[in-house]
C-alpha cells in the first residue's frame with residue numbers, strides 16, 4: 366500500500382487552501398496519508414491539517430526560518446523525512462512555492478517530478494497538461510524510490526472535514542541546511558476580496574481597460590458579485606494591476622463556477638488558466654475575438670458601457 | 680565572472696499544436712520552432728549584466744538533437760560569446776537534462792546560471808531547481824528583477840502572494856519570469872556575427888552523465904473541448920441567463 370507524504374504549505378498561520386485538494390488527490394492514489402508542516406511553530410497550522418478528512422497523521426517539523434519556505438532549506442528536510450519515513454509518494458500543491466521546492470526534492474531523490482497532476486489513474490499513472498493545456502499527457506512513473514508530484518489545484522475538489530481530528534506528532538529531521546540563501550522580504554498584496562484560486566466567481570480585465578484607474582470598474586463589479594479579481598498578462602505588463610493577479614499559463618490556473626473575461630482577447634496562454642471554469646462570460650467589442658469560441662455567454666460591445674450596466678442589474 | 684544560459688528549442692508559442700491521432704505525441708515535423716520565450720529573457724538578462732560589466736563571458740548551452748544548433752545560433756546572436764551543444768539523439772528526461780546542464784556549469788567554472796522558469800512545451804518548470812539541487816547551490820526561481828553585487832545576488836521573485844525578495848551568495852541558479860525584461864530584436868549584423876562564433880559539441884558520456892529512464896509517456900490526448908456557447912444581445916439577457924442558472 367502507498368504511504369503518502371503531503372507537504373502542508375502555509376502562510377500567516379493558515380494552511381494553504383489547496384492542501385485540502387492535494388489530500389483529495391492523495392485519496393485517489395490510496396494509502397496512508399500524512400501531512401508534514403514545516404514551520405517556525407507549526408501547532409496552529411497542524412490542527413487545521415488534522416481536521417481534513419483522509420489525513421491519518423500530521424507531522425510537525427519546527428525550525429526557526431521554516432516559515433519563509435526558502436527552497437534550499439525546506440527541500441533537504443523533506444528529503445530526509447521521505448527517506449526516514451519510507452514514503453512512496455511526496456505531493457505538494459502546484460503553487461509557486463510547491464513549484465519552487467519540490468523539483469529540488471525530486472532531484473535529490475534521483476527522480477523526475479511529475480508536474481501539475483490533473484488526474485490520478487493509479488498509484489503510478491497520472492495525467493498532466495503540456496503545451497499550455499492544449500494536450501494532455503498520460504505518464505507512468507517508476508514506483509521506486511518514490512513518486513514526487515505537484516498537484517494542479519484547479520483539477521481537484523477539496524476534501525471535507527474529518528469526523529475526528531488526526532493525531533499530531535512533533536518530530537525532528539536530520540538534515541544539513543545551507544546558509545547561502547536568505548529570505549529578505551515579501552511584499553504581499555493585501556485584499557479583502559476572495560482569493561483568486563479559491564473564489565467561486567472571478568472577474569478579470571485585460572489590456573482594454575487602458576489604465577489602473579479604469580480598472581476600478583472591474584473591482585466594482587467584482588465587489589457586487591463577491592468575486593475575486595484577475596487579469597490578463599497584458600494588463601499586468603502594462604502596470605494596471607499587480608503580478609499576482611495574472612491568470613494563465615504563466616500565471617494562476619483557476620476553476621471558478623463563473624468567470625468574466627472583460628476586454629480580454631482570449632490568447633491560448635490566457636485560456637490555459639481558465640479551461641476548468643464552469644461558466645465563462647466574455648465581454649469584448651470585437652465579435653471575432655477568440656474568447657468567444659470558448660465563452661458560454663458572449664456579449665459584444667464597449668465594456669465601459671456594459672460593465673457598469675451589468676453591475677447595476679446583477 | 681562567467682555565466683551559463685540554457686536555451687531550449689520548442690514549438691513556437693503562436694502555433695496551435697496538434698495531437699497525433701495515434702496518441703503518440705504532438706505533431707512536430709514541419710512546425711515552426713523557436714527558442715523558448717523564457718530562455719530569450721534569460722539570454723537578455725545575461726547580456727545586460729555583461730553590458731553593465733558584471734559578467735566577463737556568457738556561454739549558451741542546449742541539450743538536444745542536431746536542429747538545436749539553430750537555437751544556439753540565436754543565443755549567440757543575442758550576445759553569448761560561445762556555446763556548448765550537448766548532443767543527444769533520443770529524447771531525454773528532465774533529470775538527465777539537468778544532470779548534463781549541471782555538469783557543463785561545473786566544467787566551465789561559471790558562477791551564474793540563467794534558465795527559463797518553464798519550457799512552454801512540457802511546462803514542467805523543474806529543470807533549474809534540479810540543477811541547483813544537483814550542485815547544492817542556491818536557487819531563485821521566477822525572477823522579475825536581478826541585482827548582482829559584491830559576490831551576492833538579490834532577486835525579486837513573482838510568487839502567488841505578490842513579490843518576494845531573496846538574497847544568495849554566488850554561485851547560484853536563477854530562473855526567469857516574463858517581466859524580468861523585454862528581449863531585444865536581433866539585428867542582421869549580430870545574426871551574421873553569430874555564425875562565426877564557436878559551438879563545442881559534447882556527448883552525455885563526455886560529461887559523465889548516463890541517461891536515466893524516468894517517466895514513461897503512455898499517451899497524448901486532446902483536452903476535453905469546450906463547446907461554443909451562446910451570444911447574448913443585451914446585458915438584460917445576460918443577467919436573466921445567469922440568474923436562471925443560479926450563477927449570480
Ligand SMILES: Cc1cc2nc3c(=O)[nH]c(=O)nc-3n(C[C@H](O)[C@H](O)[C@H](O)COP(=O)(O)OP(=O)(O)OC[C@H]3O[C@@H](n4cnc5c(N)ncnc54)[C@H](O)[C@@H]3O)c2cc1C
Pocket residue numbers: 570571572573596597598599600611612613614615616617627628629630631632633634635638648649650651654666667668669692716717799
Ligand atoms: C510564454 C508566454 C506566456 C504567456 N502567459 C500568459 C498568461 O499567463 N496569461 C495571459 O493572460 N497572457 C499570457 N501571455 C500573453 C498572451 O499571449 C496575450 O498577449 C495576452 O493574454 C493578451 O492580453 P489581453 O487579452 O488583455 O490583450 P489583447 O490581446 O490586446 O486584447 C484586448 C481585447 O480587448 C478588446 N477591447 C478593446 N477595447 C475594448 C472595449 N472598449 N470594450 C470591450 N472590448 C475591448 C479587444 O477587442 C481585444 O480583444 C503569454 C505569452 C507568452 C509568449
Ligand SMILES: Cc1cc2nc3c(=O)[nH]c(=O)nc-3n(C[C@H](O)[C@H](O)[C@H](O)COP(=O)(O)OP(=O)(O)OC[C@H]3O[C@@H](n4cnc5c(N)ncnc54)[C@H](O)[C@@H]3O)c2cc1C
Pocket residue numbers: 504685686687688715717718740741742743769770771772773774776793794795796797798799800801802803804805806807894895896
Ligand atoms: C513523461 C515524459 C517523457 C518525456 N520523454 C521524453 C523523451 O522521450 N525524449 C525527450 O527528448 N524529451 C522527453 N521529455 C521531455 C524532456 O524531458 C524535456 O524536454 C526536458 O528534458 C526538460 O524540460 P522541461 O520541458 O520539463 O523543462 P522545464 O523544466 O519546464 O524548463 C525550464 C528551463 O530549463 C532549461 N532547459 C530544459 N531543458 C533543456 C534542454 N534540453 N536544453 C537546454 N535547456 C533546457 C530551459 O532554460 C528552460 O527554460 C519527456 C517529458 C516527460 C514529462
